[in-house]
Amino acid sequence: MTEEPAYSPPAALLEALHSSRRPLLIAHLSPDGDAIGSLLAAGMMCWHLGKDPVLACQDRIPINLQFLPAQESIVDVVEDDDVDLVLALDCSDRSRLGGVYLPRRHGRLPLIVIDHHPTNDYFGQVNWVEPAACATAELVYDLGVALGVNLDADIATSLLTAIVTDTRGFTTFNTTPRSLRLAATLTEAGAPLGRILETAFNNRSYGVVRLWGRALESVELEDGVISVVNSKRMRTDLNGLIRAEGLVSFLLSANEARIAAVFTELPEGQVEVSLRARPGYDVATLALALGGGGHTLAAGFTMVGKLTEVRAQVVARLRQAALTTGT
Amino acid sequence: MTEEPAYSPPAALLEALHSSRRPLLIAHLSPDGDAIGSLLAAGMMCWHLGKDPVLACQDRIPINLQFLPAQESIVDVVEDDDVDLVLALDCSDRSRLGGVYLPRRHGRLPLIVIDHHPTNDYFGQVNWVEPAACATAELVYDLGVALGVNLDADIATSLLTAIVTDTRGFTTFNTTPRSLRLAATLTEAGAPLGRILETAFNNRSYGVVRLWGRALESVELEDGVISVVNSKRMRTDLNGLIRAEGLVSFLLSANEARIAAVFTELPEGQVEVSLRARPGYDVATLALALGGGGHTLAAGFTMVGKLTEVRAQVVARLRQAALTTGT
Numbered sequence: 001m002t003e004e005p006a007y008s009p010p011a012a013l014l015e016a017l018h019s020s021r022r023p024l025l026i027a028h029l030s031p032d033g034d035a036i037g038s039l040l041a042a043g044m045m046c047w048h049l050g051k052d053p054v055l056a057c058q059d060r061i062p063i064n065l066q067f068l069p070a071q072e073s074i075v076d077v078v079e080d081d082d083v084d085l086v087l088a089l090d091c092s093d094r095s096r097l098g099g100v101y102l103p104r105r106h107g108r109l110p111l112i113v114i115d116h117h118p119t120n121d122y123f124g125q126v127n128w129v130e131p132a133a134c135a136t137a138e139l140v141y142d143l144g145v146a147l148g149v150n151l152d153a154d155i156a157t158s159l160l161t162a163i164v165t166d167t168r169g170f171t172t173f174n175t176t177p178r179s180l181r182l183a184a185t186l187t188e189a190g191a192p193l194g195r196i197l198e199t200a201f202n203n204r205s206y207g208v209v210r211l212w213g214r215a216l217e218s219v220e221l222e223d224g225v226i227s228v229v230n231s232k233r234m235r236t237d238l239n240g241l242i243r244a245e246g247l248v249s250f251l252l253s254a255n256e257a258r259i260a261a262v263f264t265e266l267p268e269g270q271v272e273v274s275l276r277a278r279p280g281y282d283v284a285t286l287a288l289a290l291g292g293g294g295h296t297l298a299a300g301f302t303m304v305g306k307l308t309e310v311r312a313q314v315v316a317r318l319r320q321a322a323l324t325t326g327t
Numbered sequence: 328m329t330e331e332p333a334y335s336p337p338a339a340l341l342e343a344l345h346s347s348r349r350p351l352l353i354a355h356l357s358p359d360g361d362a363i364g365s366l367l368a369a370g371m372m373c374w375h376l377g378k379d380p381v382l383a384c385q386d387r388i389p390i391n392l393q394f395l396p397a398q399e400s401i402v403d404v405v406e407d408d409d410v411d412l413v414l415a416l417d418c419s420d421r422s423r424l425g426g427v428y429l430p431r432r433h434g435r436l437p438l439i440v441i442d443h444h445p446t447n448d449y450f451g452q453v454n455w456v457e458p459a460a461c462a463t464a465e466l467v468y469d470l471g472v473a474l475g476v477n478l479d480a481d482i483a484t485s486l487l488t489a490i491v492t493d494t495r496g497f498t499t500f501n502t503t504p505r506s507l508r509l510a511a512t513l514t515e516a517g518a519p520l521g522r523i524l525e526t527a528f529n530n531r532s533y534g535v536v537r538l539w540g541r542a543l544e545s546v547e548l549e550d551g552v553i554s555v556v557n558s559k560r561m562r563t564d565l566n567g568l569i570r571a572e573g574l575v576s577f578l579l580s581a582n583e584a585r586i587a588a589v590f591t592e593l594p595e596g597q598v599e600v601s602l603r604a605r606p607g608y609d610v611a612t613l614a615l616a617l618g619g620g621g622h623t624l625a626a627g628f629t630m631v632g633k634l635t636e637v638r639a640q641v642v643a644r645l646r647q648a649a650l651t652t653g654t
Contacts, residue, residue, distance in 0.1 A: 170497045170507075171528065173521040177511035184504035184511075194500045201498065202580045202605075206548050209581045216540025221533050250577075253529040254536045278529075279521065 003185040005142040006178050007133065009114075012126045014146060016085055016110050020051065024083035024106065027057040027074075028091045029098035033165025033200060036065050036074070038089040038114070038136045041158040044070060045140075045149045054080055058098030064203040067195075068161060069154040078102065085110050088124060090136040092117035092293050114139050119284060119293045134172070134179040137162030141182060153190025160191035165200050168249065173279050173297060201246075207238040208245055215244050215262070219251070224258035224322035225315055226251045229307055231265045242266065248274045258322045259283060263311045266302070271310040274300045281324070286317055330512040332469035333505050334460065336441075339453045341473060343412055343437050347378065351410040351433065354384040354401075355418045356425035360492025360527065363392050363401075365416040365441070365463045368485040371397060372467075372476045381407055385425030391530045394522075395488060396481040405429065412437050415451060417463040419444035441466050461499070461506040464489030468509060480517025487518035492527050500606070534565040535572055542571050542589070546578070551585035551649035552642055553578045556634055558592045569593065575601045585649045586610060590638045593629070598637040601627045608651070613644055 017023065025042050027035035039055055046053040055074045065071065078100045086109050091097055113124035116139065118131040133139055137159045144151065163183055167175045170183070187193045214234040220227055228251065230244050243264060251260035258281050264272040273290075275283035277297045284299045292301020303310055344350065352369050354362035366382055373380040382401045392398065405427045413436050418424055440451035443466065445458040460466055464486045471478065490510055494502045497510070514520045541561040547554055555578065557571050570591060578587035585608050591599040600617075602610035604624045611626045619628020630637055 171524045175520060175524075177514045180507040180511040180514070184507040187504045187507070193502060197498050197502075203582055204580050206553070206581045206583045209543070209553070209578065210546060212577075213540055213543025213546060216536070216543060219537060219540060226533070226536070250539075251536065253531050254533045255530060256533045279525070 037162025156189035364489025483516035
């Protein structure tokens, strides 16, 4: 590994991991590239160290991540009683572990948290949380250095995918010189940067393209808050497709927008709210207050209610947030 | 400068530049971020060396680049008879110099070319052309190292803007580990990566966002050809806005698409056709045959006709192109 580590894992983390034979590694539910990439990289590091880890995630791996090496080894049900440690990756609180964490079985095991979300609530016995890291994968890389694991092409591919997706292709404000240098190192170690970018970003279904168009018909801009709804009705002919992926980021590209919101009517009737803010504004506080989480500039939550009413209520509160430049 | 140079300027280039007192630096017409960023960085390097350069570009600097330092020093008319050298930046042939190059005045001066376009026709007396460089600015950085110029924040900002825009935010296939490391170095030297990305890419009007939605209502996918129309009627309330900027690239992000087309009805009744292709396909041949131009993967042309008829005719021909994987 040629890139110097930027963060140091706590000694207690290294000790726990060294003495574990069969750690249970968990990526958060509704996994994204950082969750799956960090999970796979950490899993491969365990294999390199001769351990026999269980890699788990409650929900399906998104289609655009299914090219990742070893992803077929991730399970969505954990029936194994042999695990002796739980390592949570990219999870900001216990609920993000999902159904693969079984409190009755796993509650007695040491729980280690590796994460970069500023909203992390330190739910582990050992919590390695670095909000300045651009992705949890940045910490997993540093963990690999601390563990003395060789950076092979598969680990590099997993880590680079995590970094590329979590920084939306190096475009988020937490992209640092270190993120870029680490990406260079991972590319040199065999990670296919071009293919990862192509797969991560030029990879939506035609249905999603159509859904963007329908959702954009509902676009509104009020006091710097741009929003759309994504209703069940808009999706009737789209084969179970739910999310208009990427749309919230696109909305924020409007000059006049300071905060962007997509209101997605879920099949069960709840409304999922995805939020983005321009630097200087804050959507995490509202998301957290409403039972969700995330980062200052990218957060979300789910609430019960009618689509139009949720939109009206939340937009009213976001208009307040859009008036206030944060710290 | 902490990033090792990757390319070496020809000795003849360094000699010519060293002996020049008042070089004329020219960026190409219809300038993009690499043209303007390279021009400004090279100009500032000349100032550092005590020279008195003329910075020139025929056409206006795009609005999203007008934050760049020293851009007010760029002239669009060259009446100066004192220049003693011409340095062409990011220009692939002589015509790209535009009207600021006056053959009768400047034809007798040494002409130096610094460029990264593979189509460069070596129109200078000295031609430093490196097609593997992600941007001409990558070469200008190496020139700065060779000239011993200190990398200040303004030079770094100009160079990073050039690299970020020419690699479309590190997403093009010519983005290399070196591009990423150089970007890290430039950021550390004071270039505001976040602001550059924000200004370059999160910078469309709300009208354009609405136009995307309306145009997407007309989306169709046939045999790998995805297309939309952008009609005059769709834009009646959009204050003279014409182009749905960025939409054709978005269309190509659909998995099922190999070629994307946007048909824009111009105010005068003509139809402007913007085309994009995935690697392996070719839209330049058709664009060229119909009086337009461009690159294999990004081309366009304008033709007379009714919007729906032009779409039908052109899509029929694109469907043929989408069947054929190119060289």
